Amino acid sequence: MYEEIRENLQDIDGLIVGSPVYYAGPNGSLCAILDRVFYSCSDLLKYKPAASVAVCRRGGASSTFDRYTPVDEQRTNEEHDIIFDESKAFSKQFTPVLNGDISVNYRINKRKLSHEFSLKMLNVGIRTGMHFYQYNEKTNKIKKEEGTGIIPNVSYKLYF
Numbered sequence: 814m815y816e817e818i819r820e821n822l823q824d825i826d827g828l829i830v831g832s833p834v835y836y837a838g839p840n841g842s843l844c845a846i847l848d849r850v851f852y853s854c855s856d857l858l859k860y861k862p863a864a865s866v867a868v869c870r871r872g873g874a875s876s877t878f879d880r881y882t883p884v885d886e887q888r889t890n891e892e893h894d895i896i897f898d899e900s901k902a903f904s905k906q907f908t909p910v911l912n913g914d915i916s917v918n919y920r921i922n923k924r925k926l927s928h929e930f931s932l933k934m935l936n937v938g939i940r941t942g943m944h945f946y947q948y949n950e951k952t953n954k955i956k957k958e959e960g961t962g963i964i965p966n967v968s969y970k971l972y973f
């Protein structure tokens with residue numbers, strides 16, 4: 814299967830990866846083949862757009878995406894730039910955090926048409942559990958930044 818994927822990667826413009834959700838994570842066989850492909854075909858994937866799709870029955874879809882590749886600290890320190898350890902691609906899971914959304918809706922019901930105004934504040938727990946890395950050239954250290962931020966979402970819906 815690896816040889817076949819490698820062959821097909823030669824002519825692709827982009828990549829879409831899909832997986833069923835198995836115990837709040839992607840399918841294990843898919844992770845195994847992706848590890849193998851990322852390890853040795855990164856030249857064929859570089860700068861190409863990619864998207865991923867997860868299908869679940871009940872829950873665990875977002876944690877399926879909440880995976881990251883660890884930093885290769887030795888190479889990062891040698892090259893003074895963040896280098897990921899692609900031999901362990903997506904092997905780590907972000908820390909689960911308690912988070913929530915607040916939503917205020919105002920709906921005007923009419924016989925034929927209803928209007929709904931809504932203000933949502935997503936991510937009110939502020940911490941997302943996600944993080945990213947930056948290389949600080951002045952201190953020559955890897956800096957881990959926590960992902961934060963409340964996301965406001967304003968919408969207007971029409972119901973016929």
Ligand SMILES: Cc1cc2nc3c(=O)[nH]c(=O)nc-3n(C[C@H](O)[C@H](O)[C@H](O)COP(=O)(O)O)c2cc1C
Nearest residue numbers: 832833834835836837838868869870871872873874
């Ligand atoms: C081993 C296993 C674990 C699963 N875990 C989850 C889960 O954590 N959450 C969920 O919503 N669905 C779960 N499902 C349901 C799958 O997501 C669902 O079957 C899948 O999206 C459809 O793909 P399939 O045709 O390969 O089963 C699980 C299914 C299997 C077989």
